[in-house]
Amino acid sequence: GAGVSQSPSNKVTEKGKDVELRCDPISGHTALYWYRQSLGQGLEFLIYFQGNSAPDKSGLPSDRFSAERTGGSVSTLTIQRTQQEDSAVYLCASSLPGFHNEQFFGPGTRLTVL
Amino acid sequence: QQQVKQSPQSLIVQKGGISIINCAYENTAFDYFPWYQQFPGKGPALLIAIRPDVSEKKEGRFTISFNKSAKQFSLHIMDSQPGDSATYFCAASWNAGNMLTFGGGTRLMVKP
Numbered sequence: 001g002a003g004v005s006q007s008p009s010n011k012v013t014e015k016g017k018d019v020e021l022r023c024d025p026i027s028g029h030t031a032l033y034w035y036r037q038s039l040g041q042g043l044e045f046l047i048y049f050q051g052n053s054a055p056d057k058s059g060l061p062s063d064r065f066s067a068e069r070t071g072g073s074v075s076t077l078t079i080q081r082t083q084q085e086d087s088a089v090y091l092c093a094s095s096l097p098g099f100h101n102e103q104f105f106g107p108g109t110r111l112t113v114l
Numbered sequence: 115q116q117q118v119k120q121s122p123q124s125l126i127v128q129k130g131g132i133s134i135i136n137c138a139y140e141n142t143a144f145d146y147f148p149w150y151q152q153f154p155g156k157g158p159a160l161l162i163a164i165r166p167d168v169s170e171k172k173e174g175r176f177t178i179s180f181n182k183s184a185k186q187f188s189l190h191i192m193d194s195q196p197g198d199s200a201t202y203f204c205a206a207s208w209n210a211g212n213m214l215t216f217g218g219g220t221r222l223m224v225k226p
Binding site for chain 2: 004035043056
């Protein structure tokens with residue numbers, strides 16, 4: 001079956017612009033996660049959605065970052081007024097409900113802020 | 115605050131050798147420790163995972179060793195192959211939240 005898909009695969013934007021990154025999780029996966037991978041660094045947790053529960057936003061680095069999940073499926077990560085330090089690969093993952101289920105990652109969106 | 119520390123940052127191993135990557139964690143609430151493998155341009159993929167009620171788990175050429183008292187765990191890749199060349203990440207999570215806390219990654223190169 002189809003895995004996690006993300007779009008666009010690459011995004012180049014100018015400092016100060018807003019960007020939207022999209023994630024389509026695996027069908028039936030009610031848990032969805034966003035992570036950020038800076039160049040040569042590990043992955044940093046951003047936000048976690050589980051079903052209809054309020055999302056865990058504890059990893060968002062500033063109020064310029066927000067995310068929503070519509071209909072319990074597709075998610076959009078929005079970065080407002082982008083800064084150069086926002087340049088990174090943004091990864092989305094999904095999993096079945098419950099604890100410690102395997103997280104399946106998408107290929108990521110590479111964001112470059114000029 | 116880096117809660118999971120991973121070493122080495124890079125590793126070169128000859129084909130057929132043993133690759134060893136180490137991780138140490140701080141949060142004693144962690145109760146799930148997966149390892150992820152990432153190839154260039156791809157998202158990470160789960161390789162093997164362990165829970166703290168066992169000290170070792172083996173799947174094929176991959177083994178996790180876990181030392182709860184030392185708060186350390188390691189990945190051993192036996193008979194390393196060029197196709198194993200990738201970046202490896204250790205991670206940890208706990209029941210209060212499913213999000214993964216990742217180590218900084220190890221870039222492994224297996225020379226033929």
